[in-house]
Amino acid sequence: MMKVWTADEFTEDASVLAPRLLGQYLVHETPQGTCIGRIVETEAYGCAYNGFADDGAHSFKGLTKRTAPMFRAGGISYVYLIYGMYCCFNIVTGPAGSGQAVLIRAAEPVNGLELMQERRRAAKNARSLMNGPGKLCQAMAITRQENGLPLTAGPLYIAHPEKELSFQVVTTTRINIDYAVHGKHFPWRFYIKDNPYVSKV
Template identity: 70%
Template sequence: MTGRRWTADEFSVPASLLAPRLLGQYIVHETPQGICSGRIVETEAYGGCYDGFPDDGAHSFRGLTRRTAPMFHVGGISYIYLIYGMYCCFNIVAGPEGEGQAVLIRSIEPVEGTGLMVQRRKAKKISKNLTNGPGKLCQALAITRDQNSLDLTGDELYLVQPSRQEPFSIVQTTRINIDYAERGKYFPWRFYIKDNPYVSKV
């Protein structure tokens, strides 16, 4: 893969701006088993405000806790949490320190180390089901809570801007599975690459 790594200052923007910028970028995870990477095709922004209302769909909405502490860090580290007590979700912290913002990576398109991804997902072959969801992509890339609060400009887990980028269209819509959020469920903070087969199901 050719391209340049993201720098710390590129993460220091509001999550709602960072989320669409992440589309088409590559997540790379270097592990003892090998290197795997994927092209980001779907994201969701969390934290901050929309139309003057704070995001009640974000984990940071109720303030700083031990669990949400990474979200309040300056942008450029990982925030990883469990859903259903078993699946990890990978988020990229955004904005300045104390803002409590992050971008959930919902889906990626496998690029490098696909054989290892198939093995980790206990799949038979590469298909859209390999990484078309936040829990699936974490399994495929071997991202666990061990990578929580990791510097994303380091040498283990990082982002790469490809040297060549095919043009694509971005779809912007409301976020998924946050019906608990009274106002936040209406925020148009989900972004994905139009017609990409790896985008998660609605």
Template identity: 60%
Template structure:
């Protein structure tokens, strides 16, 4: 089911390309007690430009800060941040160093460590609600600020290819929940696998 870990060069593409490429691959988090894995079913690209318009929906839009430093590293680094003061979101940094691009993993389909995911989410039984959102999947897979700025070619947090490739029908739409972005809220940079039940709700 889960194949080999992605090599570093796989991340050295622009965020929009990476956002599509991540679909169907696996997000893996290895902890002392559990190995978590989820099949990536929904992503959003951030950074760069669309039709010559810079992405004002990206954290990197205002430049490199202490918070956004991971986005300006070379592709293959994690970027984990806190939203609403309580939920973490995990991103895969894309492109060359200095580009300020990353891909938000919005939803995964649980594969390994499901029992621990249920405990982490305080859920009685498995359902699509377990990991069908960026905050939910981080809570389920025990991803916190401790996993910020990790080398995704390491052994703790990484992307793995599927053992066998299958044809996917990928749909796209504008990104969601970024109404603060004047231009970027219209960029069609959300990608997801058609008919997968774990895709987040709008």
């Protein structure tokens, strides 16, 4: 049996939790079936680094209707739309009011492979199913309807794997935030070294 993350486990800053989430399971139970992905790539957003606020985070300009989930206490989902068509799934972290979240950039299929392939008809193989945030949401049927859900119980939650795997973590700068003056230099992207399911950049 997998052990679901508790609310207390989401209280750390995003930059601390982002590497800790690697190797953990993202689970989505839907009427069509349950899909599980092992998280292999993350990015932290919010808070500050070396005295500079994260101008790459949605929360940088303050509380809005869109960013409201980021300002809640850690342990809920933050799902937003990019390019008017793709969803991105984030895990809100830290204390209420801090405006922090971890973007799940890529995952390795663990369960529900056929269902994920059906949802991602363009994917030729398992490696390309969830090697990007938009692809991940499509494969796991995560939409704006899942925005603001608690991640400590079904249908969408984070769980510890039955067996923790050992791996090396690569730390680098985040992707596609060239608009951020300071944030584009923050070393807040983390991924499992040599994992074939990490996004291509």
